[in-house]
Amino acid sequence: MNRLWRLCSVWGLALWMAACASLPGALKPGMSRDEVLAALGRPTAVHPLPQGERLQYSQQPSGRHVLNVDLGPDGKLLSVVDAMSAAVRDSVEVGVWTQSQVLMTFGLPAEVGRVASFEGDIWTWRYQESPGVFRFFHLYFDGLGIVRRVQSTDEYLDDRRLRVLDRRLDRWLDGKQSHSSALPQGDALVWGV
Numbered sequence: 001m002n003r004l005w006r007l008c009s010v011w012g013l014a015l016w017m018a019a020c021a022s023l024p025g026a027l028k029p030g031m032s033r034d035e036v037l038a039a040l041g042r043p044t045a046v047h048p049l050p051q052g053e054r055l056q057y058s059q060q061p062s063g064r065h066v067l068n069v070d071l072g073p074d075g076k077l078l079s080v081v082d083a084m085s086a087a088v089r090d091s092v093e094v095g096v097w098t099q100s101q102v103l104m105t106f107g108l109p110a111e112v113g114r115v116a117s118f119e120g121d122i123w124t125w126r127y128q129e130s131p132g133v134f135r136f137f138h139l140y141f142d143g144l145g146i147v148r149r150v151q152s153t154d155e156y157l158d159d160r161r162l163r164v165l166d167r168r169l170d171r172w173l174d175g176k177q178s179h180s181s182a183l184p185q186g187d188a189l190v191w192g193v
Contacts, residue, residue: 027069031077036069043069047104052078054104061110064128068105083107084127089137092150099145106137120148126155 026039036055037043043055049070057067066083081088083106092102102123109123118140125137134157140149 027077027080029077029079033071033075036071036077040067040069045103045107056107058107060107060125062126064126064134066107066125084125084137086129089127089150089152092139092147094147094150097139097147099141102139102147109139118149119143 027036031039033055040055040057044058045056047054047056052070052072052075055069055071057069059065064084068079068081068083069077070079070081072078083089088105092105106125110126111124113122113124114120115122120140120142123139123141127135127137129135129152134155136153136155138149138151138153139147140151142148
């Protein structure tokens, strides 16, 4: 049963990554809301913007990307940004950002926790810093819901599990490279008009 679970997990990951590989090419500036929904499906969250709306597609808690698709007041596609990119993570302002701003930017966290050394909630997301480097992004909130600390830590994967995933993913990608573009890495999944 455990082996079957691992195999299903690997194939699920591969299918999700295949879908993500086509995202930048599937979306074009000026597309209508209906065209975006046809290409990506139902978003995990929808947020109103001062001039339009944001369709959010989160892979959390298991994945490592949160795709923000911003539409203008006319319902046309303006920009696509991976919220887990370094530029977006680095834009969080300690003492300024609120939980509602964080939700609009990063979506629901993969995990909410607490530690004895801090009085408040710690929201955590997963992201990939570079190929093979997986990390956690933590935001510490005080009792008023204001960000008080930003931290990134390493995500350690079981070496045996990682080697199996790497081999299967490499074999899968070798077969896919001739059919599609390479998977987006880091900040490659960021564009706008």
